[in-house]
Amino acid sequence: MIPEALFFSAVLFTIGVVGVLTRRNVLIVFMSVELMLNAVNLSLVSFSALYGVTGQVLAILVMTVAAAEAAVGLAIIIAVFRHFQTADLANVNILKG
Amino acid sequence: MTLFFQFTFYLFGLIAVASSALFITRKNPVAAALWLVNVMISLAAMYIMLGAQFVGIVQVIIYAGAIMVVFLFVVMLLNLGRADGVGDLSGIGWRLAAGLAGLMMLAPLMMVARPGSRLLGSLLPVRPDYGAVPPPGANVITPVAEVFFRNQLLAFEASSILLLAAVVGAVVLAKRSDR
Secondary structure (H helix, E strand, O other), rough: OOHHHHHHHHHHHHHHHHHHHOOOOHHHHHHHHHHHHHHHHHHHHOOOHHHHHHHHHHHHHHHHHHHHHHHHHHHHHHHHHHHHHEEEHHHHOOOOO | HHHHHHHHHHHHHHHHHHHHHHHHOOHHHHHHHHHHHHHHHHHHHHHHHOOOOHHHHHHHHHHHHHHHHHHHHHHOOOOOOOOOOOEEEOOOOOHHHHHHHHHHHHHHHHHHHHHOOOOHOOOOOOOOOOOOOOOOOOOOOOOHHHHHHOOHHHHHHHHHHHHHHHHHHHHHHHHOOOO
C-alpha cells in the first residue's frame, strides 16, 4: 500500500506542476501550489507508516507553513489586483525582458 | 490488510487524481476550488487509512475547512467568480511544454515509487509494527504529541512565530495605502 501511496503522491505533484505552468489565473496557480504541498504531505504520511511518527509531525508542520503561505500570498494577490486591476498573470509583465 | 481495505484506498487515490485533473482544467475559480476541496478530503481519507488519524482530521479542518474558505473569500472579494475574462489557459505551445515538463518530472518519481520497487524497500529498516491496526479506543494522538513536544519542540515554537509573522504581514500587505 505504501508504494501505491507514493505513486499517487507523484501523480498529484505532477498535476500541480502542470497547473502552475499552464494556468493564467493567479488564484488557480496559487491553489496548484497548495495541491503540490498536499502531494508532499501524502509522501510524508506514507513514509511515517513505515518509519515512525516523525513524518506525521512534519506533515502537520507543512500544513502550518501552508496556512501562513496562504495568508501572505492571498494578501499579495489582493495588493497586485488593486495595483493592476487584473488577476490574469499574462497582464502582470513588468519584469518581462 | 484485507482486499476491501486496499480497494477503498485505491478508490480514494483515484478520486484524488481525477479531482485534481478536473481542478486544473476548470475555468471558473469557484468550481476549481471546490474540486480542490474534493482532492483534500480524499487525501484525508488516505491519511486515516495509512494510520495517521490525527493528520487526517487536521487536513479536513485546516485545509478543506480554513484555507479553502479563505481562497473562496478572496474570489468573492475580487469578484472573480465568473468564468469569462481571466482564467483562460495559456497558448497551445506553452501547454505542450508544460505537459512535457510534467512527464519528465513524473518519470523519475515513478521509477522510485512504482509498486514493487526494490529501491524503496532498501532505504531504512521498517518499523516492526507496520500495518498494525490500532484497537478501538486506542489513543492515536499521544504518539504524535510525544514526538512533537519532545524531539521537534523547536520546530513547534518556530511555527508559532511564523504564524504571527504571517498574520502581521498579511494585514500590512492587504491594507489600503491610499488613505
